[in-house]
Amino acid sequence: MNNVTGTNIARFILLLLIQVIICNHINFLGYINPYIYIIFIFLYPVKDERLLFLFISFLLGLLVDLFSDSGGVHAAAAVSLAYARPLILKSSFGMLYEHQSIKFNATEIGILISYITIGTILHHLILFSLEVFNVSEILLILKKTLFSSIFTIILSVLIIILFSRNRK
């Protein structure tokens, strides 16, 4: 248990620092940035208390906001993703989720990708809708969501595969 908590705390801090120091300043093609801090929300232990999980996700989003001067958009997107996670888990993992026996280290790559894709698109859509905050710019919102999502998904999947120990 302690080991898991320690890993999560380290992951929290590391992902936050990588996000604000490196990923917020990539600006690929002018405006495309990956938001990889949501890996923390993806990989948070499934069995843990949901209230704590919601709160930690909120805190993570708020810290990213603090660094990027964006009001509360990351906090809102992160907490929504955390709240919707059981649904996304159910739709991607199916039976495994019912039995509470998901191990992110040892899932099939296809399932992992579908899980991350749904989550990322949800998160980014909320994020950019709130950031642009203007319904008439819906094309801009969709464009940003699409391209940033692609970037985030590729990076997230690579990072998860690279850092999972038990994969054969």
Added chain:
Amino acid sequence: MQQIFNFVIRNKTFLLFLLLLSIALTLTIQSHSYHKSKFINSANVLTGGVYGTMNSVDQYFNLKTENDILAEENRILREQLLNSSVVKDSSFIDTTYQKSKYRVTTAEVYKNSYSLTNNYLTLNKGKNDGVKQDFGVITSNGIIGIIDNTSKNYSRTLSILNHKSQINAQLKSSNHIGSLTWNGKSPVFVQLEDVSQFAPIKEGDTIVTGGESSIFPKGIGIGTIDSFKTDISGDTYTIEVRLFNDMTNVGTVYILENLDSNEINSLENKSDE
């Protein structure tokens, strides 16, 4: 009563979610109104410290460009000094006439963003250095923005690449004024709106800051006219301005304090009554 408690306990996850989401939305909405984003901004000890450490590493990679910019600026200053119109050998020097109106502070940019819809810069000078809200920020090329929040050692600048930014500007060739806004599309262009249709506009003309606001002195460079079109109403021009500054590469900036701003503001408030 029992039922209320039961309801709360049963739906505690959803209620916490609603609470956190509404906090986040409140912060978001507040951040869209100028001068209200007090709590969530990057001018504080934690974020300033992290960005400061990062900047001290980052600086070394930009030393060469930074040197070039400084050398170029030195050249311009030297030129102005040599061509200055003040007659040096006169026996009478009117010192009161040369009283400076602006105090200039140099600052390092710790964080710069230009790809969001509302962009800010974090600078390494704050209240301890006498920097306050509504001071202007420029570089040797032109304007950057206006200070909108300060902490002890850091300050946050509302970039001209921000929906909230509205700066008084005018044509260099005539005194027709307009307000400078940004449509969020490209960090290279800003828009000058509400320019009178009688203004003589040519592509390539220079746009400078107007003297109407007490934040910037008159005549600081902004950019050149790239294209222009008449408004829907047909009364005014909207001008696409190509910025002098490369907003994606800002290292050292100057913070301007107008020493007369209190006097000007109190005078203007008086006439409102």
